Amino acid sequence: MSTKATTYSRAQVAKSTDVNSETIRYYENYGLIKPPTRSAGGHRMYTKEHVLSLTFIRRSRELGFTLHEIKSLIDLSDDSEKSCTQVRDLSAIHLTDIKTKIKDLKKMEKTLTEMIKQCDANTSPACPIIDVLSS
């Protein structure tokens, strides 16, 4: 039953996972994916497993997880013993971070909107935005 596993080049994996090929190498150095076996000439030969890993990582990145957090997620998903609670907790912490960021950005949005509005209504030579920033 020794099945010859299909392998993929970096470019192929990059395309199918939507992860930049340089980034794939970076993730390997970072320790997020297993180092693939090499061809006689030293080229990396990725497997389906790598494709799955990279997809996992891309999805996690899209949800704003840091590489460090993703490392933890991967470790936890390997554990499988009572890890779900920890995954949940990690996600919950991350969610709080996101909420904080949204709050901060909304504050910026509000202030900027007001400043621009004042600018539009402006008749004096001075710029209200510069004034606000300087005051």
Place this chain on the structure above:
Amino acid sequence: MSTKATTYSRAQVAKSTDVNSETIRYYENYGLIKPPTRSAGGHRMYTKEHVLSLTFIRRSRELGFTLHEIKSLIDLSDDSEKSCTQVRDLSAIHLTDIKTKIKDLKKMEKTLTEMIKQCDANTSPACPIIDVLSS
């Protein structure tokens, strides 16, 4: 009328502007603030003008402007001729960026919230979050 201008040390300026003292040096190298004159021993002697500049920069940073954008804002505020329109436009572009970021973060927030909810309602041994990220 040669008034001896009051000067401040880096630590003093850092304290009064709420900008880290190392950051002040960084801003100088970056070209955001004018290089202050030096004491005989080579120590920087900041003026009130520097304090105002740094406050301007801090405020702008709090509104999420990049250092590059702030450089433009400073250039425009020095111009004073029909610069208000340009300041307004720069701010409007920046506002769009912020809105995009908020949108992205809200999407993350929504997905994460749903995932965590599923986790809480979970009875199977598998972790729904890991499942979603892997799928």
Place this chain on the structure above:
DNA sequence: TATAAATGCTGTAGCAGCTACAGGGTCAAG
């Protein structure tokens, strides 16, 4: 005035999370 503590100086390295080279080598199609 002498000394010590506090601050300042420069340059450089580190953080995240990539991306983009240079200067080679390899692989697959024709």
Place this chain on the structure above:
DNA sequence: CTTGACCCTGTAGCTGCTACAGCATTTATA
């Protein structure tokens, strides 16, 4: 067997700081 497309490594760059090391200077205290 050549050509072109890809891959290899290591390193530097990006943003916006922050944190050293290894000194010099300034300021406060005795």
